[in-house]
Amino acid sequence: MANVVVLGLTGTPDLWLVDFDAGTVTPIEPSGDTPLGQAENLRQAGLTIVKGVDVAVAASSASGVASGILDVE
Structure with a gap:
């Protein structure tokens, strides 16, 4: 299994690709x-x-x- 996750915080429009192996966080814009x-x-x-x-x-x-x-909470 790859060690990546896509995250989005409630109330924000952005999505982020977190790569745990590389230690990076990159904004992504998925196609509809x-x-x-x-x-x-x-x-x-x-x-x-x-x-x-x-x-x-x-x-x-x-x-x-x-x-x-x-x-x-």
């Missing part, structure tokens, strides 16, 4: 007629899509996460 583009269209309509990820938490700062603080 691809499966990822179709998923993006559903996301923009308010659907949350999760596949193959067992932990994902948005945080307000990296320093809070690094110090072990995790505020889950």
Whole structure:
């Protein structure tokens, strides 16, 4: 299995490709007629899509996460 994930934060239009092996985060713009583009269209309509990820938490700062603080609402 590849060590990449596509992320999008609620309330933002951007999608990001995170490559864990390379240690990179790259903005992506999927085409509307691809499966990822179709998923993006559903996301923009308010659907949350999760596949193959067992932990994902948005945080307000990296320093809070690094110090072990995790505020889950």
